[in-house]
Amino acid sequence: MTTPEEKHRTDSANLLLFIALLMLTIFTIWIFKHKRMRFIHETGLAIVYGLIIGVIIKYSTVSGNAPQMGNVTCKQNTSVVPSYVYVNYNNSNYLFTRHKIYKYHIPVLLLFSVFSVMTFDPELFFNILLPPIIFHAGYSLKKRHFFRNIGSILTFAFIGTVLSALVVGSIMFGFVSWMMVYNTDPTFTFGFVDCLLFGAIVSATDPVTVLAVFKELKVDVNLDALLFGESVLNDAVAIVLVSSIQKYQSARSSVFDSGAFFSALGSFIGVFLGSFAIGALAAVITACMFKFTKICHYPVLETSIFFLMSWSSFLLAEAVGFTGIVSVLFCGVLQAHYTYNNLSTESKARTKELFELLNFLAENFIFGYMGVAMFTFSHHHFNAIFIFGAFVAVLVSRACNIYPLSFLLNLGRKRKISRNIQHMMMFAGLRGAIAFTLAIRNTCTTGKQMMFSTTLLIVFFTVWVLGGGTTQMLTWLNIKVGVDEDDVAAVEALDLDHQNTETQDSGPQPKYADSAWMFKNWYKFDKNYLKPILTHAGPPLSASLPSCCAPVANCLTSPRA
Template sequence: MGTGTLRQENAALLVLAAISLALITILSVWKLKRFKYRLVNETGGAMFYGILLGVAVKYLRFDGASSMENHVCTCPGLNSTPHLVMVNISSEAHCYRHVGKMNPKSSLDSTSHMETFDLDVLFNVFLPPIIFYGAYTLDQRRFIANLGSVLTFAFFGTLISCFCIGVCIYGVTRLMVLLGQAADGDYSFVDCLLFGAITSATDPVSILGLLSDLRVDLDLHTLLFGESVLNDAVAIVLTRAITTYDGARPAFDPSAFLYSIGSFLGILLGSFCMGFIFTVITALLTKLTRLRESPLLETSVVLLLSWSSFLSAKASGLSGIVAVLFCGLSQARYTVLNLSAEGRSRTKQLFEVFSFLGEIFIYSCMGYILLTFPHHVFKALFISGAFLSIFISRACHIYPLSLLLNLGRTKKISCSFQHFMAFAGLRGAVAFSLAVRDTTTEAKQTILTTTLLLAGFTIWVLGAAADPLLHSLDIRQQQLNR
């Protein structure tokens, strides 16, 4: 059997496995909801079944894997003399000359690169419809009324959370050194800040799924969803700034700080403009042409151009999530007026289906990688400190900022709202996509492992406890305008 045929069969098998996982997740959650069991939602079920698939792939041996092992030989002495390796296969002899020292981290780099590429494809396909649908169906009047609060939580809240988590984790790593669980140079303060930046951003995918299932108060929905989307831009800037930080620099570099502020504002403004540009193009096409005579065509145009806002922003180094968020908001305000009645219905239903399936596929992938990634590093003290620090950091920015915002708000953020916001800091796909980009050191492998465990914990435990918490806090629930 040729290599190309085998590759096609493996690709088909992978797609079939993903579809089977989606079907099993949908049927399982549907059955649970029939029994009024709301402690498990689609994202939690998808991650669970992804873990089961990872277990099967990791511990079951296939013929292809065994065949590969028979043709792979490791040469641990390749970095030493002599620099010639003789390999005898059947009746033929092959000679290989070593021309340079092998990088001991090369296997990690390649693994990281492969997984990042696969995840980029997954996020580019399924993440835009999720964010667009949330923005497209959002109550715009409430969003504008709460815009100042949303920006405050997204910008200042993420900064507070990043440094709070970083400081807590740095203290934990010092304790690990004292207990002999880590060497002195294994975890630097920069690594701890990087972990803080990665895990400080709440995840819009899991937040939207949670809010949709619970039908929370519309103002609370706006605050949580708006914050979770906009702080993605802050997390991206913080991650970039910390990753490129030079340890030889002083602890505080004013020029680097001002550059980070300018970079954040540039990404935010550029992303807004990118989303609005594609809205203008869509609105003009649907208004100046007769596309409304064919609902199928006008729905396809809205879908493709809205998707392009996300991809164009990503290709330009901007925030695709912010771009597609603003595109969804503006499409719902302007373009929808030019669509036929059938086109409006089709557009909404199409994005709803893509959003639903996207949540399942993304979290199935996260569960799968949790079991199959070959370089996990489990540090019990680091993980315990991370779990504690996310609650501390969430409380340290929700309550003080709410107190300050209430000084100028006519409709105050109630204590019950604050308690639920502090509780509903779910982590997920966004934090995972940032953590998996670099796994070349033990510290970064620990960050990836801990991030995946945090995502699973917040989705399964906090997500399951959200409904009982709403009732105990006596927060009014409303049906969203979807």
């Protein structure tokens, strides 16, 4: 048995090795940036180094030192499996804890770790590493271009993600049916709902590699906004979709009944809206806190509260049964829109840099761990038919997402989504940290292990091949680079003035004019009411509210307005 001191030293060595992995990745990134090499992104480098470390660990670890799995059959009168079990082993007493994630269907109460060394609890990724990544995506959002394309982004993120999951699930069901012909394990089951679950997992796109190249080359702002906006909201939709499917999946079979299907649909909508409400509430409370207090005179305290309130939105949503990722995403968007204006100059810089740093470290840690897990995860299950089907399904589902929806959107868009931009969006459907985290959270059956192993291969392929070929694809498709955002803003302003002039001189306008009217009114409402209430911005509320509300207006209006 390993003593607590030995375990402590082993854990310290493991963490030190991961820190060394991150440092090696960072130095290599610096070399690549200095030499202007773009054939592989930093996340791809982290995977490569992780694979190397995984190989070293796998083939250098003495088998006798690896954790051992023991099967012990116990009988109890209670039907509840105990969380802790005291065991007398060779006249020595030991305390074993039940592992809540990796629980196998065997008569075992003493559940040992199924990983070897260099492993972490999957909840670490979901509760610690993902929130700063998602929050940073919302906090660094380029609002102007995002909201100009909000209709298209929502279409790709919501309809496109659900459509992708259904297409992947349907295609995989056909391949799984073929696979079952050669199956020799009578206990192995993989139904249509399992296929849908896998479809939801791999529908979470993460084009971090492509977006990094876009930023460096200053690609067309509309393409950048469409792809970034889709990826941000797509992650949230995929997570809620996975949660809904898992929640209403039968415990004894892999089928949904009709009642469960509509319950899952209602759960999907309810969880998403509830999570959004919690994120918005956290942002509003933070904005008001900084507006009506003098904490801005203490930037360290100000930054600390901002950080803790933002993280609390994730924890609160998880605590009440919603999805923290959705909550922290919209919290980040609203913190950037409202709270940021109330921060001191020092805190504005600190919060941006803090979450950029956390995002960088968390993202590279996850991708590095993916490489390590390829060799240290002890329950991989690879099936050639399933893997081939997964790659086909991912490709077809991305095409079914981008091309039909772009055609429908172009019917009402003033600025059409060109064919080359559609090809680039199709190419940029990389999988990454979100898909990995969703897959590793549950590996309790052979089918779930097969999903996890296949997801790893999909992530590796898309990051290395698609991510590495981004620059060449931009050149081949003749997509505009070196675009100055200020010049784009000036052109858009002229177009808007021209459109307003035409609106005054003509009759009925096309559908996009109605859309512009809707967002124009929302902008006025936000400027005249929400921003004066939540920030120091003007105009004073007394100019917007009726005279009977003057006391309230004077109370809520900032002296700086």
